[in-house]
Amino acid sequence: MERQGNCVDGKLDDSNYSSPMPLIGFYITGATLVCLLFILLDVFVGFRNRKRWLPCRFFSLNSLTLTLLSIAVKLPLDLTSSMPNVEDQLSKLTGTTFLCMSMGFFMPSLGTTRESECYTNMAAMSILAIAVAVNICIQMHTGVIILFRAQHIMILCCIVVLLTALWCCAFNIHNQKEVLADRVKDHFRKGQKSMLHRVKMSYLCSYNSNTQFVLCRHQITTLVAALCLFSSIVLLKVAFQSLVSRKLILCDGAQSVYKGSMKAIVVCQIITVLVGSSAIIFRLLSLFGHQSAKLTIQREQVTDAQSVISRNPILRGSIFSSLTNFLKGLMLIFVSLLVLVVEIPFAFFEGCLTAMGSDCNGCCKNNPSKKNDEAVEEFKDLINERELWLHEWPLRKGAQDMKRWIEKNKTLNHLVKLLSKTPPSNHQGTPVYHLKAHYNLARPGYEISSLSIVLLVRIATISIPSLSGSLSSSMDEIFEVIHFVDRKISSSSFQNKKKAMLAEALWENRNFCGVLLPKIIRIHGKDAFQALSELDKAISIIGHLKEVLRTDSVQKELAMITDFLLVRGYQSTGELYGYIEQIYIDMLNEYLIQLPNAIFKEIIEGHAEEYEEKVKFALKVLCKMEQLEDLVHWSFPTGTTISHLMSEQDHQFSFPVMTDGSSVVFESSTGLTRNTFQSVEAFTDNSILTATRDE
Template sequence: MGGHGNCVDGKLDDSGYSSPVPSIGLYITGATLVCLVFILVDVFASFRSRKRWLPCRFFSLNSITLTLLSIVVKLPLDLTSPMPRAQDQLSKLTGTTLICICMGIFFPSLGTYRESECFNNMAALTIFVVTIVVNTCIQMHTGLIFSFQAEHITVLCCMMILLVALWYFASEIHSQNEVSHDGIKAFMMKGSGSMRHRLRVSYLRSYDSNPQFMLCRRPLSILVATLCVISAVVLMKVTFHYLVSTSRRSELCEGVSVYKWSMISIVVSQIITVAVGGLVITFRLFSMIGHRFDDYGIRQEGVEDAEAIIANNPIFQRTFFFCLRFYSRNIIEIFVAWISLLPSLPFACLEGCVGSAPAIRQGEEECDFWTWNKGQNDMRRWIKKIDTSNQLIKLLSRTPPLHQDDSLFCQLKAFYDSRKPGYQMSSLSVVLLVRIAIISLQSSLSASLSNSLNEVFEVLQFVDRKLSASSLENKKKFILAEALWKRDNFNYLRLKIVKMFGNNDTFEKQSQLNQSIAIIKGLKEVSHSDYVQYELAMMTDFLLLRAYESVQELYSCIEQLFVDMLNDFLIQLPNVIYREIIESNAEDCEETVKFALKVLYKVEPLEALVRWSFPVGTTITHLTFSELPNV
């Protein structure tokens, strides 16, 4: 019979099947190193942001990490390839141990997903873990895994308990997140103090109710860390006895696995990853001890009160209370965490009985001392980096916004409405007005507008983004405004318009006012996107409706329009901040409040210069001050 493919004389030629296997080993090594890099990046980002509970961002429970881990555990899932040497047998154990370590590292990320997404990820993880356990048991039964069987059983038990613990976390963390977030919403509406005070307290509460932080401080997290450390210690013990001790290595079989020389790279990379992951989990455990057992009660009435308590507590007194709480409650915490896995006792009841689960904070309930202090330090750090709008203060002090019905701004809105009824001004309108000033006027005149918009552009975009969320047209204008201001300097437009006069000398012989008017007229001929072209046409037509006696009068007109348009956005800032927090998700609450507070600090000096519009139905009456200063 003739050959067909790999079938020669009716027999399958499988001699080349194992030739690419060493390359597969390198592929496994690469996937392991990618996991290691993700872990290290998360650790670096955590230390940079000074979050000692080491939150997961890059190495979290998602489809990407599960795909990587499915490559990493290729060897533990291999049911047929012989593993005769010590490193071959060890590779089975390193793969399963690495899964335990990864489960311990990314378990805080369960709180960052929506409930349905979290359960989907947990279902995928469950299938993945059960597959590993079943395959490993089959290999021990068939004799493929003939060494380290006790260690394999230990790691598999740890893995299954970890899976149960993660399911518990996933099932109850979301309800706590929502209740904590509802407390922040209620405080924003019914609390006391200015907008700034409420945001500061809301940030501390959102910091305290961070989903990853809430999971890390649970007593059951001690069990998760303990199981991971046990798995890592088992692997390190086996590594020492079977790779360092020559006598123990000689007890195994002779031969070489199909993975050949790549086996060493697999084992070494996975051992390093397990060691690093074990250190990360251990650091997370001990960094949270101070929080778990230092439970001073600090009320929300003021950040300043907490600062006074910190200053008035001597180091000796604080150390004494810490040690007392640690040694009196540590054993109870660990005992409860272990017992809570017994099927006969509900998780929630056990943690509730000892009162160690974090209380849901609503209204004016207490926030523990450690979190309050840590949140304040974090808030002070990034507040110091915020630049206030100094140039804008000078501009508004010199040119206050006009509110009369016949003001330039009202005329502009009426002009827009006559051209296109219902047309809404956006941040694109403000950006194009300043660009017109930069191109048509001398830099000595336009610099003030340019610098002012630079200072407040982030605030302008924040307000515009919230207001334009329901309109596709406004969303496009919002994106164009950011692109035109940050990347398109329009410098080429002036040169293009000057060429219309034939040569530069002809243009320069005209007066400054005529030059500016000519440039404004020429801007209408600029080919750009539809929205920019339409906005430019309306803006330039409106500016050319008036007759100007000097270039200074033209600038004054543009300046007043800029101030009025900007004021129209700024007055809505308190409402936008309020809506942003009320409509945010529990998972994003901390970052939402942080950004809102940054925006507020940027415009803090404008308190007395803008007629702010505060949210209806709340008791907020001032932006930053308890009482407005005399102007």
């Protein structure tokens, strides 16, 4: 035997080509197990949040799941590896059924991404599905697939119908969600009650218009569930026939190149298919009595698209027009199939339930006891709002979800006590006024930021630890709000974004004092530092902080604050702490008064895909602020009738005057009239002119 390089006797030596195949088999098993984990996480989160329609959060249509899916279905794509055993032949069917189940499972997630990203993911899914279908057909023709050919054809038909259904849902939901989001924003802008009431209304509407909720409630879910159930039954029948009864024998003694990993692949994929299909069936059962057929393309958009094609001579006679007609015909066939397979049986079954007096899980009919739910009664007018498409059952579900979300959020006990003891000092000559003047000497145009507040609290914590516990506790409660206002209200320059990121990182670092204090003690010497009085220790720590902190961006900010604190003379640590506390309260006040503007901007400017999460966060923030309503002079957005944060009663007071270089706005007691005056030079330092409040 003569060897030359990779050749033996003039032939290519391929004896080691299949050696890594068992490892690849376990690689496929690992990808399947990750998909199973994601499905279980979605089921767990759905039950935990009491959303039994099981929205897709982890196993949704995105690049990660598509990558995992392409690995898990490698066996149906393998054209050349021999499959001599029954479990080898079964692995082809389990991979194909796994793809079918996956398409049905993450159908509700089609509207969670931007339109272009959704269509890109759908295109990738289509390529994968078509590749599997073509490769299965090739393997049946070449003899790689010998057994279960009829079952393969059944599963491939299910995949084709599912793929068509997914495309129809993607087109429809993206035409709807922008319209629904814009309508809810318009109602939020033009409402008449407090900001909390408007955010609650937006929460209920966004819950109802959630793209996953809309898709799950549509009757197309019945078809998807039926196809997944059918494919699972086919797989179970074949698995029982081949693995349990052992009636099928292919080649005794032959072994696949995947060897022992083949059984692991088959078992894992069967379990994953059963779990995923069970979740899809449960999703259908939980919403079966509340399904609707309102997933339709908007007439205005269809008319506009047709008019564009008809007016353009290039498009009218091009391949684009032919493709459009083909897609219309395909959708017409699918809709007809949907009517025959789903709509008519569904209508018949629903009619039987109505005749028998069933109330569809106890929620479809008008139940007098449930009508008295306070949350539903408060927003009952939304049911009659035709533009919002809101019905009683989703309104009740949204109200229950909103109530649970409100109860989750903590109150601001420490901050309320701090503000009650030390109210903001909103006039010229306050510590913050002098601090800004001190800043502007070094850096003209400098603004207070969330980083400034965090550094001030850290300075107090490390220099006066015995007195600064209330500052740290209150900052823990309010930091999320301050950071949110800073991001929304401050300019979008790189420097401001960097400060916000540094503030978040610095506050999350709980070992700030433990790292810097030993360095300061080493500068003095341990014995010399211990001999200092409490006030001298605090002054020394403040003076040396900028020397031991090496982060340049934070160091500059820290240096200005510490230099300002050391300019003033103090008689005791209590006086030093009181001065720091007043600066802290005044800094917080400058951000808190802008919270209504930040919330308004967050909700109005949010994209349709992010709208529900933004409204949810706004409600969380507002619930935290409930105890502060009478302690802060809120500044409400111009151009709206919003005059109160929480309560609805009239307050006879003038809102604070914010001079940001544009205009000064005074609010009347009802918020329905307002006068706008040009700002004057006396307040160009962004100070706050407060008026008295008479209730």
